[in-house]
Amino acid sequence: MSLIWNKKAECLLPIEKDQLQLERLQHIVKYACEKVPYYKKAFDKAGVKPSDIKSLKDIEKLPFTSKAELRDAYPFGMFAAPMEEIVEIHTSSGTTGKPVVMGYTTADIELWSEVMARSLSMAGCTKADIVQNAYGYGLFTGGLGVHYGARKIGANVIPISAGNTKRQLEIMRDFGTTILTCTPSYALFLAESAKDDKIDLKSLKLRSGVFGAEMWTEKMREEIEKRLHISATNIYGLTEIIGPGVAQECEVKNGLHLQEDLFYPEIVSPENLSVLSEGEKGELVLTTLTREGTPMIRFRTKDITSLHRGECKCGRTSIKMDRITGRSDDMLKIRGVIVFPSSIEKALLEIKGLEPHYKIIITRPHQLDEIEVQVEASEILFSDEIRHMEETKKNIENHIEKSVGLKLKVTLVEPKTLPRSEGKAKRVFDQRELK
Numbered sequence: 001m002s003l004i005w006n007k008k009a010e011c012l013l014p015i016e017k018d019q020l021q022l023e024r025l026q027h028i029v030k031y032a033c034e035k036v037p038y039y040k041k042a043f044d045k046a047g048v049k050p051s052d053i054k055s056l057k058d059i060e061k062l063p064f065t066s067k068a069e070l071r072d073a074y075p076f077g078m079f080a081a082p083m084e085e086i087v088e089i090h091t092s093s094g095t096t097g098k099p100v101v102m103g104y105t106t107a108d109i110e111l112w113s114e115v116m117a118r119s120l121s122m123a124g125c126t127k128a129d130i131v132q133n134a135y136g137y138g139l140f141t142g143g144l145g146v147h148y149g150a151r152k153i154g155a156n157v158i159p160i161s162a163g164n165t166k167r168q169l170e171i172m173r174d175f176g177t178t179i180l181t182c183t184p185s186y187a188l189f190l191a192e193s194a195k196d197d198k199i200d201l202k203s204l205k206l207r208s209g210v211f212g213a214e215m216w217t218e219k220m221r222e223e224i225e226k227r228l229h230i231s232a233t234n235i236y237g238l239t240e241i242i243g244p245g246v247a248q249e250c251e252v253k254n255g256l257h258l259q260e261d262l263f264y265p266e267i268v269s270p271e272n273l274s275v276l277s278e279g280e281k282g283e284l285v286l287t288t289l290t291r292e293g294t295p296m297i298r299f300r301t302k303d304i305t306s307l308h309r310g311e312c313k314c315g316r317t318s319i320k321m322d323r324i325t326g327r328s329d330d331m332l333k334i335r336g337v338i339v340f341p342s343s344i345e346k347a348l349l350e351i352k353g354l355e356p357h358y359k360i361i362i363t364r365p366h367q368l369d370e371i372e373v374q375v376e377a378s379e380i381l382f383s384d385e386i387r388h389m390e391e392t393k394k395n396i397e398n399h400i401e402k403s404v405g406l407k408l409k410v411t412l413v414e415p416k417t418l419p420r421s422e423g424k425a426k427r428v429f430d431q432r433e434l435k
């Protein structure tokens with residue numbers, strides 16, 4: 001069994017946990033209400049005051065917060081701490097509209113380092129490890145999150161960031177990397193590329209991988225473990241809450257331990273937002289219990305999962321979250337980047353000569369996501385010569401890339417050939433087999 005980084009926090013008795021959560025909840029609700037005008041207004045509208053929080057169940061009296069509100073607060077409207085206390089900023093990875101901006105105080109960076117040290121320890125990381133961190137560094141939280149956690153443990157971090165596959169493989173071999181951190185799809189791509197580069201994965205020192213930031217499956221885990229000869233664990237997190245480190249699998253690999261002394265989880269019905277019981281599947285809602293820079297009260301993650309309490313062989317007592325199996329909105333992650341199909345639709349409809357009938361098809365042919373948009377050309381456009389069609393196709397691709405920030409392939413199809421629907425139109429065909 002691997003080392004438990006913070007036994008006191010990760011193995012709390014239920015009564016201690018409840019007490020700690022309640023104290024922290026009462027404090028954070030008061031703090032958010034006093035420091036962020038948005039919360040004061042939202043609480044007033046819901047007719048609730050911080051002093052109404054007398055038990056954990058009282059959290060249900062508080063209003064939800066969602067991505068839309070955070071976008072409206074762009075750039076710093078959700079900050080609770082004064083600017084001189086903010087030491088770092090991260091934003092969500094989306095490419096359209098205003099990003100969600102989160103601020104971190106020194107204490108928040110410490111909190112993040114702590115949850116990442118706990119997470120990496122669950123994957124067996126110690127001071128003796130060499131962590132090749134292939135999550136992107138920058139405004140995205142993957143790179144720096146892993147970095148802070150590995151540094152806290154005292155491991156050796158290789159801050160290689162994402163991409164440059166050939167170099168990743170050479171470094172993995174030459175530097176004796178023992179732990180790989182990246183998205184699961186990139187892990188598979190690395191495995192595939194190793195074959196082409198004639199790198200013998202069996203002979204490497206790599207033994208563990210911490211994969212997340214996008215949906216993946218047990219089948220993918222099997223493939224990654226088999227091809228890379230490692231143990232693969234799942235890490236979950238989101239910019240709005242802290243970044244990676246909200247929850248992570250231990251070696252038992254049947255659910256992710258959620259750091260509930262720091263983040264309070266609820267599962268709600270996406271239809272009527274009622275709070276569901278343990279074990280029931282619904283949307284994960286999270287409240288940060290200690291975050292100073294941008295406290296989040298009842299943030300609707302839109303990620304679908306369930307929570308389970310019980311003893312874990314590893315000794316940790318924290319509640320476990322199932323792997324994410326879907327979203328309650330239409331958000332997609334393409335190559336790790338957040339994309340809403342509605343923004344592709346908006347860009348498409350800005351172009352003359354196209355009919356509002358389209359299909360978005362996402363595949364993963366060589367372990368990396370590819371996206372194709374099939375769109376009906378108007379009768380006039382379709383009767384045009386081929387050369388013009390080619391030009392139009394290129395124009396559409398460029399326009400979408402400019403407005404959505406995503407490179408994709410456009411295929412123009414004959415008018416009236418795409419299926420019509422009488423109910424909700426199904427436009428997105430995610431064929432990555434992630435469910």
Ligand code: DLL
Binds near residue numbers: 093141
């Ligand atoms: O993806 C933070 C992260 C970095 C997590 C590195 C893990 C590793 P965002 O870009 O804000 O932050 O995207 C958050 O990604 O709401 C989920 O929909 C999805 N997601 C994150 N981890 C997982 C996972 C980072 N393990 C959004 N399984 C979340 C499924 C995940 N989906």
